[in-house]
Amino acid sequence: MDTLTPQELRDSFVNCSRADAADLPLPPGMHEVDWARREYLGWRDPRLPQRGYVVVPTPSGPVGIVLRASEASMRSHAPTICGWCQDVHVRRDVYFWSARRAGEAGRKGDTVGALVCASFECTENVRRTPPPQFVGFDAERVIEDQISGLGERVRRFAQAVVGVSRS
């Protein structure tokens, strides 16, 4: 996937209205994003602490998703593992983010949720060399596996949000 223009990024959103997509804050530094090395791009809304956005590159194009963090998960600082990067080496806040599904399912109130790093640091986490006691000698292989695992889990989430009803 090549670079996205701000308009393409806004057009990629599947679970909000056109007006909301036109109004959402663009991610900082989006023109520098190397999509070949990005399983997804995620950012928080500076005006609305509970609001997050992710854009997932998929074979059929980018899928943008509006997410909402549960208040309980924002208050809890109990250690939890992110369901996407599954990073166990650095302790960070992980929130329960939910997304309204696209189309008819979403209008009926259907959502998809996941425990994900509060500031969407997954793509950095999977590229960090793990401490040697965890991996023996083949750190590169471990990092590759982490990257492909993250990509798969994020794409699966995006598919669940899009569902089969997307026209």
Ligand SMILES: [Zn+2]
């Ligand atoms: Zn993560």
